[in-house]
Amino acid sequence: MSLGKFIDEMKKTFMLHAIAAHFSNGLIPVAVLYLLLALPTGDAFFEHTVIHLLVIVVMAIPFSFVSGIVDWKKKYKGAKAPVFEKKIRLGIALCVLALSATSVRLFVPGVMAEQGLLHWVYVSMLLAMLPVVVLLGHHGGKLTAGQKQEKFR
Secondary structure, eight states: OOHHHHHHHHHHHOOHHHHHHHHHHHHHHHHHHHHHHHHHHOOHHHHHHHHHHHHHHHHHHHHHHHHHHHHHHHHSTTOOOHHHHHHHHHHHHHHHHHHHHHHHHHHSTTTTTOOSHHHHHHHHHHHHHHHHHHHHHHHHHHHHHTOOSSTTO
């Protein structure tokens, strides 16, 4: 395939939202894995990896959210269907959780070394992101798979 044909094909099939969503949603389970490794071991390297991944996620979420809104308006004409409302709410929840967890970790660098309430709030926010991305992926999969059981569930 020539370079020109390749570029033309990419222009026709490129899906920014799918790339942005999979990028950030793929990093969150990895961050949770490293968190779960850091909790029992207290290993600073695992814990530092968590914050590095969180910062990347926080930077990627706006691209995922905005591209999702653009696709929704373009492909689905902004239909007010439950699946879109769920995805928007989940996207906002993910953004709030990621920003909150990242802020806690950046403003209280030793939060993982503590055993107080803030430590467990931080851990809980990280753990709460996992079901949010699973649900975002689930609802996105329903849309892209074109399940026809109910229109725009």
